[in-house]
Amino acid sequence: MTQRPIRDRISEIADKLIRVEQSRPNRMMLLCEACNSFEVNRFLFSELGLRFVIVTGIDAEDCFEILYHYSNDRTGCIATVKAFIRNRENPAIESITPLIPGAEWIEREVHDLLGIDFVNHPNLKRLILHDDWPQGVYPLRKEVRT
Template identity: 40%
Template sequence: MVPKEIPEKLGEIVVEVYPTGPRRYVLTLSSYNRVREAAKILFDEGFRLSTITTLDRGFYFELLYHFVRKNVVASIRILVPKGESKVPSITPIIPGANWIEREVRDLFGIEFIDHPEPRRVILPPEWESEPPLRKPVAPELPETYANYFMSLATKAALASLSGLVKRRRRQMGLPEVVTPVHESEDVINEVKKISKELKIDRKVPIRGE
């Protein structure tokens, strides 16, 4: 189990604790703005920062701050909306985070507030293009949601029918697909337009294109 004193000291800062392996735990924070506060608590309890993992999830970034104490790994997890892309720096309390945060800034474009030395460490100072590892703002849709969107974009329907329901409808002499009462070509075209603007069409194949 995660050391009992850690969740107790973090208190309401943490909304979820779950194991990812033997003596490895992820602590999800209630807000990315409290990462410095949480990092200081772990640091004061004898944990040392190992590294920071950054994942681009489309609409948001997922950051994992991995702390180690003896044989226990506790990872602070925060979610940062891409529209914000600013996180409190933990370098003022943990100097070893200096270069790691600067690497994340260069590669993903996340700014670390109050970083004492925010110079580029990977990219040249004159770099003005998009950060190399930053994806376009586009969601990674689970298969179920993708099916819903495909149905909405092609038939103006809010949900797709299962194979069983379609077979039953065929047996009853009914069309496989229910024609929506408010089906509109304008609505379908608008949904397709939105999907392209948000790059959803890269994740979900839109029929009829």
């Protein structure tokens, strides 16, 4: 599947998206609110058959951003879902682990480091932080100073 057919099929989920950005011919970013992220991820993975690569979490100025990266290895096209979590007090987003079991550990890592609650995650226990690490302190949040 080339980038053009991916772009054409995006119209099927247009109501779930804020917008689509294309920085290069083989690079596409789909921006959405957290409440729509599961459906957008399901579409890329199950409908378009893209390969899940990784999740990235970012503490942005006024929200958290969760980026889900996908690849079409035959064409070299990369698609990223950027989901905005606007509730900084109780940041939460639907887990994609029930859809993509390979996301289980990276959602746990993002939870450890940023404190994002991945709703319906089957095992959201600590992954990399030591048991002695203080509860409620997330080392990649901007308010945490070393």
